[in-house]
Amino acid sequence: MLTLPRFLLLLLAVGMLSSCANTPVDPKSLPSGLALPKGIKLPLERGIGIYLSAGVLQHSEIFRNEIIQRGRFTREGVDAVAKVFFKTVDFRDRSTKAPIQLMLDLDPKWKFEAGNARLELSYRLFDAKGAALSSGTKTEVLAIATNAPNVLIKNMVIKATQQVMVEVTRVPAAANALASTTVAEFPPRLLINEEAPYLLGTGFYINGSGQLLTAASIVKDCLRIDVGADAGKRSGIVNAQSPLLNLAILNSGGPVTGALSAATARPSLGAATTSISYGRDKDGKSTRGLSFGNVTGYEGSGGAFGVFQFSAATKPQTVGAPIVDPDGRLIGVFAGGYTYEYLQKNSVMPANTYQGLNGDIVTEFLRRNRIAYSTEPYADSQTPVDRAGAATVQIACYQ
Amino acid sequence: MNPFIRCAAVLTMLCGTATAVRAEPLPINLFVLMPGDTAQVDAFEERLRKVPYLANAKDSLAGSNIMLTVSVAQVPTSSGAASSATTGLLAASTLGLIPTVENKDISVYYQLRANYITIASFEYTKNFTSVSNLWGEFGKLPEDARQWVSSTVEQFGRDIQANPSAVALQAEYNTYFAKR
Numbered sequence: 001m002l003t004l005p006r007f008l009l010l011l012l013a014v015g016m017l018s019s020c021a022n023t024p025v026d027p028k029s030l031p032s033g034l035a036l037p038k039g040i041k042l043p044l045e046r047g048i049g050i051y052l053s054a055g056v057l058q059h060s061e062i063f064r065n066e067i068i069q070r071g072r073f074t075r076e077g078v079d080a081v082a083k084v085f086f087k088t089v090d091f092r093d094r095s096t097k098a099p100i101q102l103m104l105d106l107d108p109k110w111k112f113e114a115g116n117a118r119l120e121l122s123y124r125l126f127d128a129k130g131a132a133l134s135s136g137t138k139t140e141v142l143a144i145a146t147n148a149p150n151v152l153i154k155n156m157v158i159k160a161t162q163q164v165m166v167e168v169t170r171v172p173a174a175a176n177a178l179a180s181t182t183v184a185e186f187p188p189r190l191l192i193n194e195e196a197p198y199l200l201g202t203g204f205y206i207n208g209s210g211q212l213l214t215a216a217s218i219v220k221d222c223l224r225i226d227v228g229a230d231a232g233k234r235s236g237i238v239n240a241q242s243p244l245l246n247l248a249i250l251n252s253g254g255p256v257t258g259a260l261s262a263a264t265a266r267p268s269l270g271a272a273t274t275s276i277s278y279g280r281d282k283d284g285k286s287t288r289g290l291s292f293g294n295v296t297g298y299e300g301s302g303g304a305f306g307v308f309q310f311s312a313a314t315k316p317q318t319v320g321a322p323i324v325d326p327d328g329r330l331i332g333v334f335a336g337g338y339t340y341e342y343l344q345k346n347s348v349m350p351a352n353t354y355q356g357l358n359g360d361i362v363t364e365f366l367r368r369n370r371i372a373y374s375t376e377p378y379a380d381s382q383t384p385v386d387r388a389g390a391a392t393v394q395i396a397c398y399q
Numbered sequence: 400m401n402p403f404i405r406c407a408a409v410l411t412m413l414c415g416t417a418t419a420v421r422a423e424p425l426p427i428n429l430f431v432l433m434p435g436d437t438a439q440v441d442a443f444e445e446r447l448r449k450v451p452y453l454a455n456a457k458d459s460l461a462g463s464n465i466m467l468t469v470s471v472a473q474v475p476t477s478s479g480a481a482s483s484a485t486t487g488l489l490a491a492s493t494l495g496l497i498p499t500v501e502n503k504d505i506s507v508y509y510q511l512r513a514n515y516i517t518i519a520s521f522e523y524t525k526n527f528t529s530v531s532n533l534w535g536e537f538g539k540l541p542e543d544a545r546q547w548v549s550s551t552v553e554q555f556g557r558d559i560q561a562n563p564s565a566v567a568l569q570a571e572y573n574t575y576f577a578k579r
Contacts, residue, residue, distance in 0.1 A: 005541075037462075058517065062432065063435075065434060065470055066432060066434075066470060066471070067432055067468065067470035067472070069472075069508070069509065112522075120571060148473065148474055149475055150472060150474055202536075215558045216514065216516060217514050217515055217516055220516055242571065243513040243514055243516040243518060243568070244465070244513050244514075244568055244571050244572055244575075245575070246464065246514035246516075282444045300462055301462045302459070302460060302462025302463070303426045303428060303457070303459070303461065303463035304462035304463060304464070305463070305576050306575060306576055335514070336464075336514065345545030349462070355462075361575055364575060367533055368574075
């Protein structure tokens with residue numbers, strides 16, 4: 001039975017636990033059980049570059065009516081510890097062009113379950129010439145008993161990074177490294193997480209030079225963009241982009257056949273639409289999907305602009321998918337950015353109805369960026385599925 | 400052509416062009432995350448909409464792909480956490496007669512995004528010490544902090560108008576979508 005003394009003890013325990021979780025950890029103070037190798041004095045007279053992917057740095061989420069800036073506090077935690085261990089610290093995304101002798105690639109993975117937060121911080125250490133020196137994973141687990149979740153995130157990152165940095169000091173080459181480079185000059189291909197693409201989307205060829213249209217949100221901050229898959233895979237480089245329209249042009253460096261031609265007139269209401277898109281199944285494998293529908297409106301819902309509405313039994317899997325008419329001519333792009341579940345749940349938009357960026361906005365974007373495209377009818381006869389299928393490819397962003 | 404007419408034609412074209420396109424504020428989906436009751440959040444949103452850049456910002460524009468997120472975070476300082484723990488123990492042992500004392504950094508974040516791509520973000524932080532009763536509403540901002548949070552709107556209004564990326568976004572929107 002919960003008597004008054006027991007209740008007070010419980011309150012004290014909760015208060016102490018909560019205040020411990022709320023207290024910022026001192027990055028200079030190593031926890032017990034974690035010791036530096038003999039003879040190591042901090043900070044090391046070396047420069048270290050640090051890579052945290054854009055996806056990690058920009059991550060934020062809503063928790064208990066507050067935005068948890070996981071990315072920002074991850075950076076702050078890593079930075080605080082790195083500056084204790086190294087004289088010079090330079091992050092790849094905010095480079096000061098300082099000379100570095102080591103490059104550290106960090107990849108944090110978080111799990112929140114059963115009242116605990118679990119951080120697995122994987123690391124790879126390279127010297128300035130790109131030789132791999134060390135790798136591993138350090139884990140930190142803490143009960144989520146806090147009213148300051150950003151402090152919890154930062155504290156856990158500090159503790160895990162301390163473990164990583166102590167391992168770094170154990171690598172003889174780390175303390176003795178002499179060759180220098182800068183974070184900008186360090187080969188980005190060595191930092192890419194090859195386990196899986198960070199983002200998967202759809203793109204389509206817009207002219208015979210191999211230029212593609214895709215969604216800007218897919219190709220932002222990638223270390224490598226793969227256009228297509230398997231034997232036909234190419235590298236993509238961003239030529240132009242518009243976050244407002246969620247469009248981007250990629251150069252893929254080679255001639256292609258089967259680029260889409262743009263329609264010159266607005267599709268009529270009821271006109272059939274076809275869309276091909278690439279996505280991922282629950283096992284992470286790439287999937288290609290077809291979406292058939294009809295144009296149902298020329299206006300967006302809930303404040304959307306520059307869009308038309310189409311209904312389809314299945315939603316295009318990813319943004320950047322072309323929407324073509326029965327002749328296979330481009331009438332729009334599935335550019336996303338709309339919370340369909342919210343719009344449909346609140347009866348702002350009917351179920352199975354989606355929005356595509358108007359074709360005339362797409363062609364204006366191409367014109368403004370001086371990208372060649374065709375409006376000519378096709379010389380041969382193909383179904384819209386074959387036409388769109390020949391032009392559409394998977395776009396994979398690696399960070 | 401008569402030079403005078405040519406000059407007049409050019410001027411008319413220029414003046415006509417200038418008046419033909421009406422610059423419009425961006426349609427922005429407004430998302431305010433703030434501890435407090437609905438009336439306080441509504442008042443804050445009303446103050447936000449007086450910022451010229453946000454003249455067309457509403458929390459009902461869920462279909463717009465431009466979003467402004469405003470959130471408030473309370474981060475205890477090291478000394479603040481210690482005093483909170485100490486006074487918290489005292490409060491618990493006196494059944495709430497002694498209030499808890501907390502020292503926190505309160506931060507207001509404004510983040511403007513288009514299609515989930517961050518265009519501009521602003522942060523304003525101030526340190527506050529508050530005295531609260533053990534049985535009071537958990538997490539509610541003290542009055543002076545609430546007033547300070549509201550006052551960041553005007554600074555944000557100046558900052559966003561001076562931010563090149565935010566200005567470029569508005570200009571691009573008017574390029575494609577301004578009514579002619």
